[in-house]
Amino acid sequence: MAEYEAVIGLETHIQLNTHSKIFCSCKADSWEDPANTNICPVCTGLPGVLPVLNERVVEKAILLAEAMHAQVQPISYFDRKNYFYPDLPKGYQISQFDQPIAVGGQIDLPIPETADPDGKGYVRSVRIHKLHIEEDAGKTKNARNQRLVDFNRCGVPLVEMVTEPDLRTADEAAQYLIRLRQLLRWLGISEADMEKGNLRCDGNVSIRLKGSNVLNQKTEIKNVNSIDSLRDAIRKEIDRQIREVEKGNEIHPWTLDWDEDTGELRKMRSKETEADYRYFREPDLLPLRVSSDWKKEILKDFPERPLDRRQRFADQYDLPMYDADILTLERGLADYFEETVTAYKGDPKKVSNWLMNDVLRMINDDHLEPLEMRLTPVFLSEILQLVDSATINITTGKNLLEIVQDTGKAPAQIVDEQELAQVTDDVQIREMCLKIIAANPEEADDFRGGKESLIGWFVGQVMRESRGKADAKMAKDVLFELLKK
Ligand code: ADP
Ligand code: ZN
Ligand code: MG
Numbered sequence: 001m002a003e004y005e006a007v008i009g010l011e012t013h014i015q016l017n018t019h020s021k022i023f024c025s026c027k028a029d030s031w032e033d034p035a036n037t038n039i040c041p042v043c044t045g046l047p048g049v050l051p052v053l054n055e056r057v058v059e060k061a062i063l064l065a066e067a068m069h070a071q072v073q074p075i076s077y078f079d080r081k082n083y084f085y086p087d088l089p090k091g092y093q094i095s096q097f098d099q100p101i102a103v104g105g106q107i108d109l110p111i112p113e114t115a116d117p118d119g120k121g122y123v124r125s126v127r128i129h130k131l132h133i134e135e136d137a138g139k140t141k142n143a144r145n146q147r148l149v150d151f152n153r154c155g156v157p158l159v160e161m162v163t164e165p166d167l168r169t170a171d172e173a174a175q176y177l178i179r180l181r182q183l184l185r186w187l188g189i190s191e192a193d194m195e196k197g198n199l200r201c202d203g204n205v206s207i208r209l210k211g212s213n214v215l216n217q218k219t220e221i222k223n224v225n226s227i228d229s230l231r232d233a234i235r236k237e238i239d240r241q242i243r244e245v246e247k248g249n250e251i252h253p254w255t256l257d258w259d260e261d262t263g264e265l266r267k268m269r270s271k272e273t274e275a276d277y278r279y280f281r282e283p284d285l286l287p288l289r290v291s292s293d294w295k296k297e298i299l300k301d302f303p304e305r306p307l308d309r310r311q312r313f314a315d316q317y318d319l320p321m322y323d324a325d326i327l328t329l330e331r332g333l334a335d336y337f338e339e340t341v342t343a344y345k346g347d348p349k350k351v352s353n354w355l356m357n358d359v360l361r362m363i364n365d366d367h368l369e370p371l372e373m374r375l376t377p378v379f380l381s382e383i384l385q386l387v388d389s390a391t392i393n394i395t396t397g398k399n400l401l402e403i404v405q406d407t408g409k410a411p412a413q414i415v416d417e418q419e420l421a422q423v424t425d426d427v428q429i430r431e432m433c434l435k436i437i438a439a440n441p442e443e444a445d446d447f448r449g450g451k452e453s454l455i456g457w458f459v460g461q462v463m464r465e466s467r468g469k470a471d472a473k474m475a476k477d478v479l480f481e482l483l484k485k
Contacts (some may be wrong), residue, residue: 003210004245006238007218008173008203009129011166012180013158014190015136015198016060021155022135023051023094028156035150043135043155045090050284057157058288059298060189061101063135064159067183068128070105075289076132078282086149087138096162097279100132101288109179110305115171124172127164134158165204165215170234177201177227177309186306186331192461194226203234206251217251221265224258236265293337309334317341317348326356333363336370336377344381354384358401375401375406382411391415393422395468413467424471425475426478429462432470433478436461447483455479 021028024042041049060253066073080096105128113121136156140149160179167173180197184192185226192199206218221237222358224230234258257268304312305329313324313334328334337355341348361379363370381402387397392415400411400420407414417423423429436458437444447454455476 004207004238004242005168005210006170006234007165007206007208007215008167008169008234009163009218010167010173010176011134011160011162011202011204012177013160013200014064014180014184014192015044016157017188017198018054018056018060018157020054020056022054022057022133022157024156026155030152031460032297033152035148036152039151039154044151045154047455049323050095052283053285053288054157055207057133058101058290060157060187061131061159062290062295062298063187063189063302064161064184064373064375065102065131066302067103067305068102068105068131068161070102070128070131072290072295073099074101074291075099075287076101077287078285081134082146082278083276086147087140087151087153087154089138089151093135094139094282094285095134096099096132100130101290102131104128105131107176107179109172109175110307110310111172111175115169115175124167124175126166126176129162129164131159131161134160146484151374161304165206165218170231170238173203173234174227174231177230179226182329182423186303194224197225200225201230203230203237205234205237205241205359207245217253218414219251219254219256221256221258222268223260225260229258233265236263240265303331306331306334313337313387319349319352323349323352323356326360327352330370332370333360339371339377340380343378344384346384350384351380354380354401358398362401362405373405375405379404379411386411386415390424390471391421393471395463395472396422413424420469422471423469424474426474429470429474429478430482432462432465433458433475434480436465437479437482444483455483458483 001140005286015458018028020026021043024040026038026040026043030038044235061073077097077099078094080092081095081097082092086089105130107126109124109126111122111124113119116122136153136158138149138151138154140147142148163176167176177194177199181192181194182201184190190198194200201224203221203224205221206216208214208216219237221233223393224233237256252270255268256265258265277470298428310321310324310328313319313327314321319327327337333355337351340355344351359375362368363373367412380401383397383400386392387394392400396415400414403409403414404411440461443454443457447458458479459472459476462470462479463472
């Protein structure tokens with residue numbers, strides 16, 4: 001069989017987390033309220049009303065454009081996209097067409113080993129075609145043999161971002177969404193939750209012979225509502241197209257609907273063309289001008305991008321990429337890590353280990369915001385220093401994490417109050433070891449009879465006797481000495 005490759009381009013709709021809608025003052029963040037409670041004459045398109053652009057929407061779109069290295073256009077325009085549907089009371093959607101707010105851009109996606117057939121991992125560069133802003137439509141649903149419509153979502157602000165057809169596998173498409181979601185949360189501009197529909201993605205798929213540069217007829221997959229579904233749907237569609245072509249059949253430009261329940265793609269309709277929408281300039285809105293001063297103001301606190309920070313963590317702190325990746329999944333965690341490293345002054349890898357193994361579990365279990373924890377970066381660094389100086393042992397250090405988080409007290413104070421300092425006193429340790437050996441004559445005999453693996457068990461008993469405070473290394477040496485007698 002000939003060798004094929006897939007060609008994939010993604011169109012994402014990103015719901016911005018502004019307080020109010022894009023062209024009116026209705027609440028934007030509560031479209032799941034009782035139906036038709038967050039609506040007004042503007043977002044329901046009553047005659048005689050005028051839209052007023054929400055500046056916050058523009059700001060957030062510009063943040064995203066900057067993150068994607070896209071060029072913000074000094075002037076862009078709003079257009080009417082006309083179509084009839086019950087969830088669109090105006091009969092048109094205000095969108096941007098030929099002059100969108102930003103064009104171009106690129107994201108370099110790290111594709112993990114697990115998504116690389118060669119098992120090595122690689123980078124896929126994906127060019128961005130454009131970003132535009134638009135309003136969302138309402139929702140319809142079936143109930144009690146009736147078709148109901150809810151306009152709450154009308155006018156909720158969206159950014160539509162379109163890639164060039166640069167992706168080559170279903171896994172790459174999934175990675176694009178994973179990194180986009182990370183970025184949106186990093187910038188704080190969207191909840192970016194696919195299950196909730198505030199990040200939506202359509203996948204455009206075609207196939208061609210490997211090595212060829214042609215763009216063949218594509219299909220468009222709609223209604224996927226998770227990253228896994230997108231991956232599954234694209235895989236299935238690639239397989240279907242290969243089968244069709246192998247049979248000598250043509251690929252038709254269908255729009256396919258992903259059925260979440262059955263995990264199947266169904267032909268929804270033959271595709272509309274742009275002419276069907278009769279786009280024309282929105283006469284009720286001025287051209288959107290973004291002055292260089294305004295842009296500067298919007299971007300003045302622009303953060304280091306997550307993938308850049310990931311690379312810098314690996315380089316600057318000499319961390320494995322695995323660590324750098326986890327530590328930069330969320331901006332708050334990345335900040336927490338760097339603040340701890342600064343306060344600690346010791347080996348960053350040690351900070352990373354404590355964070356990834358212990359602190360992250362606390363954060364996840366209790367849904368904590370890293371920088372709002374009572375276990376602050378300074379307190380964590382103090383615990384690490386207490387362990388480094390052998391004031392406390394590692395076990396006590398790990399226990400301290402929870403105690404500091406519960407009480408908000410400084411680690412050194414807790415060590416004082418609860419007498420947690422490591423017992424390194426030779427006489428004290430010797431006493432405890434003698435006591436344990438005397439209390440366990442059978443085990444002592446077994447040890448002497450050659451079962452030296454029991455040493456770990458003896459150390460454990462001493463640790464328990466000392467409430468975890470004994471210097472384990474010292475206890476082990478003393479136990480060996482006493483048992484060998
Ligand atoms: P349409 O005619 O559907 O509007 P566009 O050229 O606007 O197509 O592209 C829409 C999306 O489809 C973009 O993400 C683009 O990268 C992708 N795309 C375009 N051509 C192809 C193709 N031959 N195979 C796969 N994806 C494609
Ligand atoms: Zn409104
Ligand atoms: Mg198009």
